[in-house]
Amino acid sequence: MTVAAGRRPVAPPAEAYLAALAGLPGMGPRRLGALLEVNSGAAAAWASVVAGTSAADPAVAATLGRDPAGRAARWAVDAQAVEPEELLARHRAAGVTLLTPWHAAWPARLVDDPEPPAMLCTRGDPAALAGPACALVGTRSCSGEGRRTAHDIGRDLADAGVAVVSGLALGIDGAAHRGALAAGPGAGGPVGVVAGGVDVAYPPSHAGLFDEVAAAGALVSEAPLGTPPERWRFPARNRIIAALADVVVVVESHDRGGSMHTVDAAIDRGRTVGAVPGPVRSPASTGTNALLADQALVVRDAEDVLAALGLGGALVPRRGAQPECATPPLLAADATVLDAVGFAPTTTDEVVVTAGIGLGPVLTSLHRLASAGRVDAGPGTWSRRGDTRR
Amino acid sequence: MLACIPTASLFGVDADPVTIEVQVHSGLPCTTVVGGPDATCREAKERVRAAFASCGFEWPNKRVTINLSPAWQKKRGSAIDLAMAVGILLASEQLPAGSISGYAFLGELGLDGAVRPVVGVVPLAEAAGGDPLVVPAAQVVDAGLASSRVVGVGHLGDLVRALKGEAPWPLAHSPKPGHRRAPRPDLADVRGQAVARAALEVAAAGGHHLLLTGPPGGGKTMLAERLPGLLPPLTQAEALEVTKIHSAAGVLPVGAGLLDEPPYEAPHTTASAIALIGGGSSQLRPGAISLAHRGVLFLDELGEQRPVVLECLRQPLEEGVIRIHRAIGSATLPARFLLVAAMNPCPCGEGGGRRCRCQPGERLRYARRLSAPLLDRFDLRLHVPRAEPGQLLGEAAGEATAVVAARVAVARRRSIARGTSINALVPGSRLDELAPLDRAARRLLAGLLARGGLSARGLHRVRRVALTLADLAGADPPLTEEHVGTALGLRAELATLQAAS
Known part of the structure; x- marks a missing residue:
C-alpha cells in the first residue's frame, strides 16, 4: 500500500529503515533527525548504525549524551536483532501503514x-489525520467532574466532525476518547497518539480502547510495532499530539x-491553547487555572472550541439531550x-455541620442526591x- | 514405692489433666523422665534436684522413674515442677503416705526451692482439679477464678512442713483488688468528626466490623483506641473466657484477677501470621486475634499486611474461632472479635490530593491488594479526612465515652431481647422477620439493587447496620428510609474510598 505498486523493489523501501531506526532503544527524534541528516537517507543511516559507526559524525555524537561511542556500540548490538x-x-x-513525509497522506x-x-506508524484510517482536529489532554488523576467534562466535550466535538486527538492515558485522555x-454516526474519527508501538497497549487496562480508537479513527506512533513505551517516549509523544491538532485543550492538569x-x-507550534476552568481549590485544576490566568482560551464546552476552529454553529443539538426542566423538584x-x-x-x-439537620437525615439525603x-x-x-451545558 | 500426683499441662487455650507417677525402686542410682516431656519438662528434674538440696531434702540414692501420664500426650512448660517434687518426696517416703490425698499441684520451682508463677494458671487450675489445689502464692487470685479451693505456697519447704502438719498453712493471701489498669482513652478527646463518631457507636452497638481509610494524621488509630470503651463490660462467663485466653498466652499479669473489660489488641504490621492467628511448633499459643476475643482487634496499615495474614482472618471473621492444625495436634481457639482496620488510600498516604506523590497506576495496584471478599466483611466503611487545624482547636469536646456507652448498652439490650446476640450476627434468613423495611426504605434499596449498586450480601449487611441504627434510636421495626440511608452512608463504596483513577 505504501510502496510503489507493481514491482518488487530490489532493496527494502526507506520506511523499512526508518521503522527499524525509530524502534531502537533511546532513539529519540533529535538523534534520529541528526542521523538522517548526516547520512543522506534512511538506508545509509541504518547501515552506519549496524556498522557501529553512527557516532563518527560530530553532529550525531552531539546528540548522544555523555558516551556517544558506547551508545553507538549498543545500537550496533541492538540492530543485529x-x-x-x-x-x-x-x-x-x-495492516499498519507506515506514513512518511513523502506519502500523500x-x-x-x-x-x-x-x-x-x-x-x-498508523493503525486505522490515515484520513482521520486530515480534517479539523482538537487535542483534549489532561491529568491521569482527574476528578469525576473533569472526567465527565472531557467525555462530553469529546463527544460533542466528534459530533461536529472534529477529530479528537489524545494520548490514551488513564484519566482525562481516556475519557475524551x-x-x-x-x-453518533458520521462523527469525526478519534486520533490516538501513543508512546510505544500501536500494538502495545499502555496502560494495559486501555487495550480495548486502543482497538476501538483504531477501528473508528487512527492510532499513530512514531515508533514501530512492538516498541515498549519507554519513559522518555511520553514527553516526545506529547509534541506529536500538539502538532496533529489545531487547538490544544487541557481539561484538568496539575501545575x-x-x-x-x-x-x-x-505554543512552539503556534497552536491555540485552551483550558477548562476548575474550582480554585481543586488540585487537579491548578495547572488549567494557571493557563487561564496566562490568557489561554476559556473552554467551557465544545462550542468554545468550535468557535476557535472557525466552525461556530457546527454543533447540531444533541439527539435526546436531557431536557433541563425534567429535573424533579427536590425534597426540602x-x-x-x-x-x-x-x-x-x-x-x-x-x-453535617452546615446542613444542621442531623447525621442520619444528611446521609440519607446525600444518598438520594448521589x-x-x-x-x-x-x-x-x-x-x-x-x-x-449553557 | 509409687506416688501419683495430679497436675496439668497447657495446650492451646485449654489444659489437660496430667498425673505425675514417680517410682523409686532398686537399681543403679539414676533419674529418668518419660511420658512425652518437652525440653522444659525434662529439665524439671534438675530444678527439683537443686531445690531438694536447698531445702535439705534427700534425693533418693536409687533408681527414680518419673512418668507423665497419659504418656502419649506431649507435655510442656514448667508447671509440673511442684507435682514432681511432691511425688519424689512421697515415693522416697520423706512425706507420709496419705498426707496429700485429694491434692493437686501447680508451680515452677526455683533452685532455692521458691515456688514461682506459671504461664496459663487459669486453664491449668481448671484442668488440674484438686481439693485443695496448691498454686504459687502470687497466683492464688488468678487460680481462684477457675478452682474453688486454692491454697498458695511460696516455698517448697513451707509446703512440706504444712503437709506434714508441722506448721500451719501459709495464710491465704487476701485477694488484692486486681491490678488497676490504665484508664482507657475517652471519646471526648475526638473533636468534630461526627460521622466517625457515629460509626464507632454503631460498631459498638451492633458488633459491626469497621474499615477506616484516610491519610496519616486523620485520627484512625485514635478512633480505634476509643472503641473498646464503648463496648458493654464483659459478663462473668465472658470475662472468665477472656482471662483464660490471656493466661494461656502468658500475657495475664500475675495476680491481675479477672479481666472484665473488653480487650484491645493492636498487633504491629510486621507481626507474623503465627503471632496474629496463634500456633507455634512446640505449643499452640493463642495469637493476637484470640487475645482480642470479645474485644477489639485493630489492624493498622491493612494494605501493608501480608496477603497470607489477611486470608487467615477470613475463618475467624466468619465463625468466631480459628482452627490451627500442627504436627503436635490441632486446636480450636476462640476468636470472636470486633475488627477495626485502617488503611492509607495509597502508598504515600495522601490519596491523590495535592500532596500525593504516587502515580495513578500505583494507587490502583495498592487498592487491589485487598481481596474483595475481605473488604466485603466490613459493614462500616468510611474515610477519615485529615482534620483541619481550625477543627482541632476550635470545636468543643464531643460526647464522652460514658454517654455513648450508655446508649450502646441500651441498644444491645434491645437486640438481646430479640433473641439474637449482636446484630452483625443476625442470620440473613431472619432479617425479613427481625428487620422488616417500610415502603420508602424498600424503594430506596430496590433502586440501588436494580442499578447494580448493591450485592445480595451487601444488602444483608446494610440491613443489619440499619437495624442497629434503629436500636440506637430506640425505634421499633419496620426500618425507615432514614435508617437504611444512614447505613448506606456509613458503608462507603470501595471505589470512592480508593483515590480517583
Whole structure:
C-alpha cells in the first residue's frame, strides 16, 4: 500500500529503515533527525548504525549524551536483532501503514513542524489525520467532574466532525476518547497518539480502547510495532499530539503535569491553547487555572472550541439531550443538604455541620442526591455536579 | 514405692489433666523422665534436684522413674515442677503416705526451692482439679477464678512442713483488688468528626466490623483506641473466657484477677501470621486475634499486611474461632472479635490530593491488594479526612465515652431481647422477620439493587447496620428510609474510598 505498486523493489523501501531506526532503544527524534541528516537517507543511516559507526559524525555524537561511542556500540548490538525488510513485512501483515513525509497522506500540519516524527506508524484510517482536529489532554488523576467534562466535550466535538486527538492515558485522555467514540454516526474519527508501538497497549487496562480508537479513527506512533513505551517516549509523544491538532485543550492538569509538555509544544507550534476552568481549590485544576490566568482560551464546552476552529454553529443539538426542566423538584431536606455541598469536594462532616439537620437525615439525603446524579461521592467527600451545558 | 500426683499441662487455650507417677525402686542410682516431656519438662528434674538440696531434702540414692501420664500426650512448660517434687518426696517416703490425698499441684520451682508463677494458671487450675489445689502464692487470685479451693505456697519447704502438719498453712493471701489498669482513652478527646463518631457507636452497638481509610494524621488509630470503651463490660462467663485466653498466652499479669473489660489488641504490621492467628511448633499459643476475643482487634496499615495474614482472618471473621492444625495436634481457639482496620488510600498516604506523590497506576495496584471478599466483611466503611487545624482547636469536646456507652448498652439490650446476640450476627434468613423495611426504605434499596449498586450480601449487611441504627434510636421495626440511608452512608463504596483513577 505504501510502496510503489507493481514491482518488487530490489532493496527494502526507506520506511523499512526508518521503522527499524525509530524502534531502537533511546532513539529519540533529535538523534534520529541528526542521523538522517548526516547520512543522506534512511538506508545509509541504518547501515552506519549496524556498522557501529553512527557516532563518527560530530553532529550525531552531539546528540548522544555523555558516551556517544558506547551508545553507538549498543545500537550496533541492538540492530543485529532487527531485520528492516522483515519489520516492514510485519507492519504490512498487521495492516499498519507506515506514513512518511513523502506519502500523500502525510498530515499537512507536520510539514513545517520544527521537530517532526520521521515516520508515523498508523493503525486505522490515515484520513482521520486530515480534517479539523482538537487535542483534549489532561491529568491521569482527574476528578469525576473533569472526567465527565472531557467525555462530553469529546463527544460533542466528534459530533461536529472534529477529530479528537489524545494520548490514551488513564484519566482525562481516556475519557475524551470514550466521549468521541460515543458520538453518533458520521462523527469525526478519534486520533490516538501513543508512546510505544500501536500494538502495545499502555496502560494495559486501555487495550480495548486502543482497538476501538483504531477501528473508528487512527492510532499513530512514531515508533514501530512492538516498541515498549519507554519513559522518555511520553514527553516526545506529547509534541506529536500538539502538532496533529489545531487547538490544544487541557481539561484538568496539575501545575507540573505531563499535559504542560503538550502545552509547551503547542505554543512552539503556534497552536491555540485552551483550558477548562476548575474550582480554585481543586488540585487537579491548578495547572488549567494557571493557563487561564496566562490568557489561554476559556473552554467551557465544545462550542468554545468550535468557535476557535472557525466552525461556530457546527454543533447540531444533541439527539435526546436531557431536557433541563425534567429535573424533579427536590425534597426540602435534600435541598438543604445540596446547598451545604460545594462544587469543590466538601467533607461529610462539613455537610453535617452546615446542613444542621442531623447525621442520619444528611446521609440519607446525600444518598438520594448521589442516586439522582446531583452530587458525586469522593473519598469521605461530596461535590456538587455541575452542568456543562449553557 | 509409687506416688501419683495430679497436675496439668497447657495446650492451646485449654489444659489437660496430667498425673505425675514417680517410682523409686532398686537399681543403679539414676533419674529418668518419660511420658512425652518437652525440653522444659525434662529439665524439671534438675530444678527439683537443686531445690531438694536447698531445702535439705534427700534425693533418693536409687533408681527414680518419673512418668507423665497419659504418656502419649506431649507435655510442656514448667508447671509440673511442684507435682514432681511432691511425688519424689512421697515415693522416697520423706512425706507420709496419705498426707496429700485429694491434692493437686501447680508451680515452677526455683533452685532455692521458691515456688514461682506459671504461664496459663487459669486453664491449668481448671484442668488440674484438686481439693485443695496448691498454686504459687502470687497466683492464688488468678487460680481462684477457675478452682474453688486454692491454697498458695511460696516455698517448697513451707509446703512440706504444712503437709506434714508441722506448721500451719501459709495464710491465704487476701485477694488484692486486681491490678488497676490504665484508664482507657475517652471519646471526648475526638473533636468534630461526627460521622466517625457515629460509626464507632454503631460498631459498638451492633458488633459491626469497621474499615477506616484516610491519610496519616486523620485520627484512625485514635478512633480505634476509643472503641473498646464503648463496648458493654464483659459478663462473668465472658470475662472468665477472656482471662483464660490471656493466661494461656502468658500475657495475664500475675495476680491481675479477672479481666472484665473488653480487650484491645493492636498487633504491629510486621507481626507474623503465627503471632496474629496463634500456633507455634512446640505449643499452640493463642495469637493476637484470640487475645482480642470479645474485644477489639485493630489492624493498622491493612494494605501493608501480608496477603497470607489477611486470608487467615477470613475463618475467624466468619465463625468466631480459628482452627490451627500442627504436627503436635490441632486446636480450636476462640476468636470472636470486633475488627477495626485502617488503611492509607495509597502508598504515600495522601490519596491523590495535592500532596500525593504516587502515580495513578500505583494507587490502583495498592487498592487491589485487598481481596474483595475481605473488604466485603466490613459493614462500616468510611474515610477519615485529615482534620483541619481550625477543627482541632476550635470545636468543643464531643460526647464522652460514658454517654455513648450508655446508649450502646441500651441498644444491645434491645437486640438481646430479640433473641439474637449482636446484630452483625443476625442470620440473613431472619432479617425479613427481625428487620422488616417500610415502603420508602424498600424503594430506596430496590433502586440501588436494580442499578447494580448493591450485592445480595451487601444488602444483608446494610440491613443489619440499619437495624442497629434503629436500636440506637430506640425505634421499633419496620426500618425507615432514614435508617437504611444512614447505613448506606456509613458503608462507603470501595471505589470512592480508593483515590480517583
